[in-house]
Amino acid sequence: MTYPVISQVSLDPVARQGFLSKPRRPISSLPRQLPHQRLVFEYDGTFVLGDRRLHGDEPHVLHAASVSVVDVTKDHPTTIRVPINSSGAHDFTVSIHFRCTVDEPIEVVRAGLTDVTEHLVTYVQAYHKLFELGRGHGLHEVHELWTLVHAQVKAYTTVVPCVLPGMTAEFSGLNVHAPDEIAQGRRHYETSLHNIRGEHGLRDVKRKLDRDYELDEQDYLHTKGHSANDFTRQEAALDRDQQITEAKKIRDLLNSGPGAADGLYVTVPGLSGQQIAERYAALGDREYSATQRGIQQEHELQVVQARARADVVRAAIAQGLFNETTGKELLATFDEVEPEAEVRDLERPAYEAQAEVTAGDNDDDFFMEEDVRG
Template sequence: MTVPYPIVDQRSLAPVPPKRLLGPKRTRGIEEIPQTAAGQRLIYRIDGDFLLDNSALPLDSTSVLDATHVSVVDVSSDVEVFVELDIPSKDADKFTMRLTFVCTVTDPIAVVRQGSPSAASALRAYIKSHHRIFELGLDYPLAEINTARLKLNAQVKAFTTVEPPTIVGVSVELASVEVLTPTEVSEFEQSMRQQEQHHRIQFGLQRSSQVLQHHKAEFEYVTAAEAQRAELERDADMRGYQRYQFTEQSRVVPNDALSALTNAYSVGDISAKELAERVTSLEADKLEYERAQAQERLERERTESRELAEWKRENKRLRWEAHRTDTAEEWLYRRRELEIKRERELRNREWSREDLAIEREDKRRELEAKIDIVRELAQRGYLDTANVNLEKVVDNMLAGTREQANPESAELTDLKAPELEAADNDEEANDEEEREEDVH
């Protein structure tokens, strides 16, 4: 709850009964006199006069006993008084302007004598007396609040400089002028910021996902290559081991089967026919073994070639899929940006059309006002004068209507334009000539 300023409290004091012969001493009760803080003073009204109490008058003082009214005045220095006004805007809404005044009571008795318990009410009426402040807001919609702030701030400061606020017994100075941000504008800007941040986060997540997929594909490619290299190395080691085993066995037995058979024939273990048959069989086995080795080597090379081709195709497919995903996501993000930009342009065009419609309506009203003025001048007979500048007279009457509150005084002022004065002088001169002719 806001504490009243500068008069914090006011009370009427009941008369104190006169002292009796054996009665108690005349005094007032503690509950009758309001309690004051360090920066507050009591003002007593005694027979139409006022007395300042600096906490020195006791309750049984003659002045306190004779007082019929007591007031508590706040005499603290630089007390802030807030005044809020609603300023109509261009789009049928309102700006909220908050003014802060710094007040100091210089004459508490004058404050009580004046009887103004609320400085905020007096300052609000003072600001409302400047009608130009309420007209400035009509030039700006809520979206242009920053421009409206500058205009209203400058207008209020200029007004308080030319016509400073005055409150009897109180010194007043303007401390600050604030135009509060409307709730819908604040919520709209906050929503736009949140959407922009959301888009940035989504874009960052998409970029991170793309980088992660790229690293994953590269890791799988490197892993597969290393696995294949390890498999080839194992095959090479196995073949090397087989060659080593064959070499070790060759050291124990003769170098070849033919030599063994020849050795056996020389010692008589086999006959010549058996030798020939054995040699023929060995040659056939050798040829079959060589064909089998060649076939196995060919099959192994074909298998390795197919596996390598399949791995290359799969790697190419994975890279193409990643590229297509990146392109699609980037297209969707750009499409969303274009939609947001198109929405802003449509909103700006709508606002421009509304401003143009309002401007046309103002011009139509001004034209109707001029036509009404011309019709009124014609009814009064002022258009019969040949020297009347009709457009200038209409403009002067419109300007006088805006500046003066009394239409009758404005009409009289406008009719004293230079063109009408010249017409009146010509009519007077013609009347004098006619009177002279009648005399002769």
């Protein structure tokens, strides 16, 4: 589609319908115009701008030889492309952008300005210095060349404005491009570089996530270990406290009175009936043995005391401290022993105390020195 003239259509003469009927050109035979477009009719060697609403019987519509559709958009963007030399075998391509506005549609059609790009290219090519700017730059110096070309084109369009019949064109900017094959190679290079960086970035992110996961797992295990240790310590402390409490209970029970230990021994939790019976039997045997030991010890003590008194009497007789009558009196002091039997025993070379002999609590004081000598 060209600009500013979108299309041009030749019109056939309108045939007469009848003798009395008024001729009319069908509106449907005319190009359809949009809100930003106007129709310009070629009529009788001149050009007439059509109204927005047509009836078909207007003279310039009825007898028009052609009609043109003109785009009257304000600041319509238009781009032209011109090549400029580089320092190598390839050329740069400069895309120059203009803002175009149709002020007089009739003048545009009369001048035959169907495609404004052709006129703009001719206008730019008139600036010969532009095509020498790239000779000192390689294809990799596009950005440096853009600055230079932009400054030169802007100065040129300012000093030498573009003059077009029925419309204006203002410079709005430009781009400098390397050849397509160079641009494609660079795009491929940049895409590959971007992909490589992306892959490295993904690996770095993955390593970081793995490291963070390992650290979190270590923290979890460390915390879990501490918690387990704390639980073990607490459990041990509770067990220790319970043991201490049970020990205190046992101590209090043992201190509660005689027989408490035996009762504790028999009433240990978890014993069967047979075990309890066996423990009761063991307690009976132990009590019987203890009673027998007590009787035996008492008997042995009496024997020792009797022997001691006999030794004293024997020593006194040997020293002549008392006569036979005194010795009998002394011997009569033994419990349930006749004096004569005691004297006979003293005359024997050795004295053995009998089991039935008992001594009082103060028998050791009976043989005081003053009693023996008196």
